[in-house]
Amino acid sequence: MSVRPRLLPWPGATGQRCYLVSDEDSEGYLSKLADEMEAVQLQMGAELIGHARLMLGDQKTDARELRYLSNRLIEALQDTLRVAESRGGRLPVPDAAESDGPAQTDEGVG
Template structure:
């Protein structure tokens, strides 16, 4: 009954069950919208609805995790393009903006600065990633900056091009 290639009986059965769960979730969302728009809906009905929505969300997450676990994880060192960096003056220091479109492994950033593109040193060793773009404040004035994407184990994934801080 092995189904390693994803084309066998078990995969088809799982696909059918997932389709039913997702359809039920979509129907529940429609029902929820109607109930939430009706001022006559009481607390007991809303509690029941909330429990059903939680169940549907659990099903959707289980499906996403199952499907995601079957997808190959790309090596980010081979992804398109390097991380991006931008910088601006901020009082007596700088704010460096770091991002890497599509990165799923970046957990933190290192910021490098120097007086020339060839003399960069690490000025911020670990700045946790925060959303699509991370703003990192440093006392460094550069004027040259670069960022490095770092994974959960502290390994540098890739570095940006060197950018110059505007005067």
């Protein structure tokens, strides 16, 4: 089993965070489904940016349309932040020797 649960890209029935505890290889059905969902969410966000640029450049866009756009952009940003948090949580934790930065040498010291 993995040490840290994976934050899934969808909320629970009441909006709470959902987590998956899986094997180290993360090759199970739910892991693959979550990977696919993350890819779809990121693609939809990228496409929404294109629509937003077009709408904001159109002088005929009214306030109602801009509110709708703003709500969709908020949803896309929330999805993207959840994906980033989930992926960040799955990054390997560096050991103490790696986290101290590059080794210090006497070369170049005046």
